[in-house]
Amino acid sequence: xxxxxxxxxxxxxxxxxxxxxxxxxxxxxxxxxxxxxxxxxxxxxxxxxxxxxxxxxxxxxxxxxxxxxxxxxxxxxxxxxxxxxxxxxxxxxxxxxxxxxxxxxxxxxxxxxxxxxxxxxxxxxxxxxxxxxxxxxxxxxxxxxxxxxxxxxxxxxxxxxxxxxxxxxxxxxxxxxxxxxxxxxxxxxxxxxxxxxxxxx
Numbered sequence: 001x002x003x004x005x006x007x008x009x010x011x012x013x014x015x016x017x018x019x020x021x022x023x024x025x026x027x028x029x030x031x032x033x034x035x036x037x038x039x040x041x042x043x044x045x046x047x048x049x050x051x052x053x054x055x056x057x058x059x060x061x062x063x064x065x066x067x068x069x070x071x072x073x074x075x076x077x078x079x080x081x082x083x084x085x086x087x088x089x090x091x092x093x094x095x096x097x098x099x100x101x102x103x104x105x106x107x108x109x110x111x112x113x114x115x116x117x118x119x120x121x122x123x124x125x126x127x128x129x130x131x132x133x134x135x136x137x138x139x140x141x142x143x144x145x146x147x148x149x150x151x152x153x154x155x156x157x158x159x160x161x162x163x164x165x166x167x168x169x170x171x172x173x174x175x176x177x178x179x180x181x182x183x184x185x186x187x188x189x190x191x192x193x194x195x196x197x198x199x200x201x
Contacts (some may be wrong), residue, residue: 063106066104067107070096070110070111086118087118094129096129100144101144109157112162123172123173142166142185150194
């Protein structure tokens, strides 16, 4: 476990200090050696996920590893090549979307930032990934994003990243009708009340 974390931290440092090096990782599998396990645990892979498996994912893949994976992907997406690779991988988008989990605020913070950027480039794929990942929990697709606004009153970063993703999803909808539809969906998840709570603080 520690060896995996060290390996991921090394890759993150490499990409952070030399973004142009992203091209040497010509696939997500090359970037994250345990990619198959990471994707399988985070997004269900090619098999169906039952509730117990979903609830137990953090016992199989530690939050620290997931956080390091999110950091690596964030640096990878900091290049046009990295964006192309990630947007072409449905499972990777699912894994990022599944990291929208308030109980792991560090990973969620990075995941929201990542998806907000990707939503500007391919709104449809990001929205689909968020919708699919929500099926694993049985919650509304925007429930966890809205929850991020009020989950921890002292976590300013999570509030900002959650709001960033909300704005990206609404503002980048193709039509006015779709924007209104998404706003209504967020409102049904308690967005208005969450914003009022933040204002009162």
